Amino acid sequence: MLMGELSRRSGVPVATIKFYLREGLLPPGTPTAATRASYGEDHLRRLRLIRALLEVGEVSVATIRTILAVVDDRSVGVHQMLGAVQYALGPRLTPPTDGDPHWEAAGREADDLISDMGWIVAPEAPARTLLTATLAALRRTGSAPSGAGLHAYAEALSRLAASEVASLEPAGSPESPAARIALTESAVVGMVLHERVIIALRRLAQEDASARRYG
Amino acid sequence: MLMGELSRRSGVPVATIKFYLREGLLPPGTPTAATRASYGEDHLRRLRLIRALLEVGEVSVATIRTILAVVDDRSVGVHQMLGAVQYALGPRLTPPTDGDPHWEAAGREADDLISDMGWIVAPEAPARTLLTATLAALRRTGSAPSGAGLHAYAEALSRLAASEVASLEPAGSPESPAARIALTESAVVGMVLHERVIIALRRLAQEDASARRYG
Structure with missing residues (x-):
């Protein structure tokens, strides 16, 4: 045409x-x-x-x-x-260079969640940094989600991702x-x-x- | 300070x-x-x-x-x-003016889902237009999610939203x-x-x- x-x-x-x-x-x-x-x-x-x-x-x-x-x-x-x-x-997010305690705590929280879920994820996965940066910002503003809330999100999204990826x-x-x-x-x-x-x-x-x- | x-x-x-x-x-x-x-x-x-x-x-x-x-x-x-x-x-999305069949079908799908979920949502809610525009784009590209997939998302997010809003x-x-x-x-x-x-x-x-x- x-x-x-x-x-x-x-x-x-x-x-x-x-x-x-x-x-x-x-x-x-x-x-x-x-x-x-x-x-x-x-x-x-x-x-x-x-x-x-x-x-x-x-x-x-x-x-x-x-x-x-x-x-x-x-x-x-x-x-x-x-x-x-x-x-x-x-987004391209870079970890702070000055040992920000909120970032470090958020990074541990993200790693623990990924390991609790048994997820196979590359150490350099950008979504890992996005999760860490978001949890760090939530901590800084005093609005961090509860561990139970995070797990509920993760469980729900995990079930949906498996069926979605299978259809790719x-x-x-x-x-x-x-x-x-x-x-x-x-x-x-x-x-x-x-x-x-x-x-x-x-x-x-x-x-x-x-x-x-x-x- | x-x-x-x-x-x-x-x-x-x-x-x-x-x-x-x-x-x-x-x-x-x-x-x-x-x-x-x-x-x-x-x-x-x-x-x-x-x-x-x-x-x-x-x-x-x-x-x-x-x-x-x-x-x-x-x-x-x-x-x-x-x-x-x-x-x-x-985002600020405007419905097409030319009676696009994909948009119309997507709008009906969004309305049906909201009504199936029993959600109280304003007719002009921007999230309703976002859902319609996204479903229309997915239809246009031949990647529309199944009705069951949409419902699974909606159920999972509904449970999470209730507890989140309660904590506001x-x-x-x-x-x-x-x-x-x-x-x-x-x-x-x-x-x-x-x-x-x-x-x-x-x-x-x-x-x-x-x-x-x-x-």
Whole structure:
């Protein structure tokens, strides 16, 4: 299809498609004339992926570029892909250098929780630092969650993660490179957007709980 | 205390404190001389709140300003405060105007879920739009979660929200305006940072599930 049709079918304006092409988010089409190119279904799918990550996932253009490079790298397996996407999503937090007691206590709490849950997690996993930084900030502001509350969250999310991850790759390997990319794209969307689903549901549940107690 | 001590005790550089004062995030100190002011424990607490929201919560300065105005408004009750904070956190998503079938189906799915859960939620709740937009994007990319998966998330988060919201206000009203502000600040930090805790735990649980299946 030509760019006009790609724009109509994706709902993305032509100027925006050109921006994605310039930024390297969208691979170039097949040239059909000096100033024309033809686009396929894979361009349409990629456009929907970019839009979902940008608009609903609030992921930056730079991070999307990093994520798409992983999606397009055929040598990366599912486990490595998940890790690379998590790493790209950040946030990039650095431990304080001055031996902050809140950070140290939070780090021990995070390590203990991971070990209590029996989770297999790399020492340098960015989510471990995110958990530590968040628990440290909660301690600093006097709003640290109870150990029981943390365990309840961890148990609930662990059950959900197992079934979600199991659905990332169907039985057997994808037949073609194109099928592998389509699968990886849907895994990425699932990872990023399910976080937004969880946040939305948590806020709705909170509004309900607050309406019942204080409304 | 003088600004130097406020900086040392909070770990926030003097230039940053001056920026927060200019931006209206931090209330001015009590003037003690033409170029000096004195700061109290409430300034220290407020600084820790700003830092937690900015650095760990990744909340923008503009959004923090909106949130702090709600925290400082004595006429706002707990339920209104929670709503105002949720609304400030966004994202601000607008439904498509062209009758997008994915959006319409996602909106029905969100409404059905809220009604199945028996949740009391305002029609204009931003979390309702966030849920609809996310489900619509997942549908567009062919990665929509199953109804059973959504319900499992909702059940788990509902249980957690009830106990979290119950802890927002201790028995009886806070004694003084200062105590009320301290309480509201800790509620805001809890709301924003517990979302980050959940995201961190979900990513850790995912890494574990992925290591076991594909690692």
